[in-house]
Amino acid sequence: MDRRIYEHPLRTFRRGAPLTVEFDGERYRAFAGEPAAVALFASGVDVLSRSIKYHRPRALFCLSGHCGACLVRIDGMPNERACRTPCSDGQVLKGQNAFPASEFDLLSAVDWLYPRGLDHHTMMTGSRTVNAVMQKVVRQLSGLGHLPTPAGGPGALPEVTGRDVDVVIIGAGPAGLAAARAAAATGARTLCLDEQDRAGGSLLADPRHGEADADARALRATDAGAELVSHATALAWCPEDDGGLLAVATPGGLWRVTARRYVYATGGYETNALFENNDRPGVFAARAVGRLVVRWGVRPGARVAVVGAGAYPDALAVELAACGIPLLRVGRDGSERVVAAHGSPVLTALDIDSPRGRRREPCDAVAVWELPSPASEAPRQHGASVTLVEQKGGFAVDIDDDGRTTAPSVFACGDVTGYLGPDAAARAGERAGNAAAHEALGRP
Amino acid sequence: MSKVIVCRCEDVTLADVEHAVALGYCDLEEVKRYTGFGTGPCQGKECLRVIALALARATGVPPESIAPFTTRPPLVPTPLRLFARDPSADDSDDDRDGDGQPDAEELA
Numbered sequence: 001m002d003r004r005i006y007e008h009p010l011r012t013f014r015r016g017a018p019l020t021v022e023f024d025g026e027r028y029r030a031f032a033g034e035p036a037a038v039a040l041f042a043s044g045v046d047v048l049s050r051s052i053k054y055h056r057p058r059a060l061f062c063l064s065g066h067c068g069a070c071l072v073r074i075d076g077m078p079n080e081r082a083c084r085t086p087c088s089d090g091q092v093l094k095g096q097n098a099f100p101a102s103e104f105d106l107l108s109a110v111d112w113l114y115p116r117g118l119d120h121h122t123m124m125t126g127s128r129t130v131n132a133v134m135q136k137v138v139r140q141l142s143g144l145g146h147l148p149t150p151a152g153g154p155g156a157l158p159e160v161t162g163r164d165v166d167v168v169i170i171g172a173g174p175a176g177l178a179a180a181r182a183a184a185a186t187g188a189r190t191l192c193l194d195e196q197d198r199a200g201g202s203l204l205a206d207p208r209h210g211e212a213d214a215d216a217r218a219l220r221a222t223d224a225g226a227e228l229v230s231h232a233t234a235l236a237w238c239p240e241d242d243g244g245l246l247a248v249a250t251p252g253g254l255w256r257v258t259a260r261r262y263v264y265a266t267g268g269y270e271t272n273a274l275f276e277n278n279d280r281p282g283v284f285a286a287r288a289v290g291r292l293v294v295r296w297g298v299r300p301g302a303r304v305a306v307v308g309a310g311a312y313p314d315a316l317a318v319e320l321a322a323c324g325i326p327l328l329r330v331g332r333d334g335s336e337r338v339v340a341a342h343g344s345p346v347l348t349a350l351d352i353d354s355p356r357g358r359r360r361e362p363c364d365a366v367a368v369w370e371l372p373s374p375a376s377e378a379p380r381q382h383g384a385s386v387t388l389v390e391q392k393g394g395f396a397v398d399i400d401d402d403g404r405t406t407a408p409s410v411f412a413c414g415d416v417t418g419y420l421g422p423d424a425a426a427r428a429g430e431r432a433g434n435a436a437a438h439e440a441l442g443r444p
Numbered sequence: 445m446s447k448v449i450v451c452r453c454e455d456v457t458l459a460d461v462e463h464a465v466a467l468g469y470c471d472l473e474e475v476k477r478y479t480g481f482g483t484g485p486c487q488g489k490e491c492l493r494v495i496a497l498a499l500a501r502a503t504g505v506p507p508e509s510i511a512p513f514t515t516r517p518p519l520v521p522t523p524l525r526l527f528a529r530d531p532s533a534d535d536s537d538d539d540r541d542g543d544g545q546p547d548a549e550e551l552a
Binding site for chain 2: 051052053054056058061062065066067068069071079081111112114115116117119120153154155156157158195233234235236237238247249253254269270271272274275276277278279340373375376377378380381386387388389390393394395
């Protein structure tokens with residue numbers, strides 16, 4: 001099977017050299033540049049691993065490195081995120097938590113034996129001996145794999161690099177790139193860090209924007225003097241070190257970043273809707289489907305349901321139609337609701353409730369649009385207050401009009417302050433970047 | 445079997461959250477400790493909002509009064525090789541800080 005799109009009316013997909021990767025003993029076609037999760041899905045692999053407790057099938061869901069659903073063993077290392085690991089020729093991938101294989105796992109009997117759930121608090125408590133034996137059995141069956149021997153870590157203590165700037169911006173999506181451009185334009189030394197393989201954030205998943213727009217915005221930021229670093233992941237705010245520093249993982253080692261002002265433009269995480277079997281492979285976050293079709297040129301399925309109301313799912317439906325993919329639009333006006341997914345191990349149909357009653361629609365992929373959940377952990381560690389607001393998508397950072405949070409020297413902008421969408425996020429980023437730089441330079 | 449999964453890392457279902465609330469666990473920290481949600485590889489990125497809102501509905505508490513559980517570093521899955529050396533790896537340069545003591549012993 002090959003789900004890649006080779007002819008598109010508007011876009012051209014630049015693919016690297018053809019490669020071969022191995023997954024659970026079978027060989028699959030891939031292209032240089034594709035993340036392993038994308039390459040395997042494009043070549044027909046639907047199930048990557050099994051879940052830890054019920055051994056339910058797992059596959060890519062968010063395609064942005066956040067949901068933990070695509071963990072596989074790659075070249076001997078367990079728990080690698082397949083969506084964040086580039087494929088390479090001869091790469092050996094294996095599913096986890098499955099016997100004998102992810103596609104068909106005998107241990108998934110657990111899911112059928114406990115249809116109403118397995119309460120680990122009250123399991124086998126009748127007998128101490130049976131309990132002790134069961135604990136050992138369960139520990140053998142669960143867990144996410146053993147490290148290879150030798151583990152292959154560095155022989156010497158890793159290098160740590162210190163970086164000190166006026167303004168550091170965490171995230172290079174629409175808000176972060178606008179903040180970086182605005183901050184650098186004031187003359188402030190500006191560093192913009194992004195965890196993904198290239199700048200753009202949600203723009204790369206958005207048919208209204210895409211790579212060209214992301215590249216143009218990144219160029220405007222660097223032209224203004226901002227330093228833009230991809231593959232740089234903020235790990236923690238460490239208040240006890242040197243008056244506080246941001247620990248950042250880069251391919252070249254750990255960075256200790258200090259700045260006069262910190263601007264969090266971390267965006268939002270993909271979340272799922274609540275319906276029966278909402279974790280079936282084939283149920284994707286809408287923006288994961290966006291990344292597949294807009295960035296990677298991969299069809300999500302033969303018939304795709306786009307679920308949810310909003311400008312983003314509307315744009316995604318238009319894009320899927322332009323690719324010639326049959327689609328079903330569900331819940332555009334809020335009158336319809338998905339209640340269940342069917343199919344094992346992968347999706348084959350959805351049950352949908354509407355005022356006219358319940359109906360079953362065949363489909364092999366669902367793009368679920370739920371408001372992205374603000375990625376507010378980092379600003380929270382840094383002391384900024386957050387508030388749970390359903391209409392904002394979750395725990396949104398509290399800010400004033402210029403993006404100041406409740407913590408000194410800490411700003412936030414874009415979807416981390418409640419879902420805004422790319423255009424409003426860019427405007428908020430511009431204001432926050434400008435205000436942060438003025439404070440950093442001691443200007444009014 | 446049919447389950448509504450709210451935390452896919454730890455296989456926590458909507459029924460598990462409702463059961464925890466019925467037992468009297470009614471804030472996010474308690475529900476986290478009882479069900480295990482938010483303790484897997486995603487550390488709550490996908491499930492925190494969903495469970496916080498489910499908790500608000502189940503307990504009748506207004507969402508704005510619900511506090512998130514404590515966030516701890518690292519924020520994403522991070523390889524230990526960024527922080528530590530592998531004592532089994534052969535390396536002649538065992539004294540990077542140059543104090544005349546092998547680093548491995550200082551760490552131990």
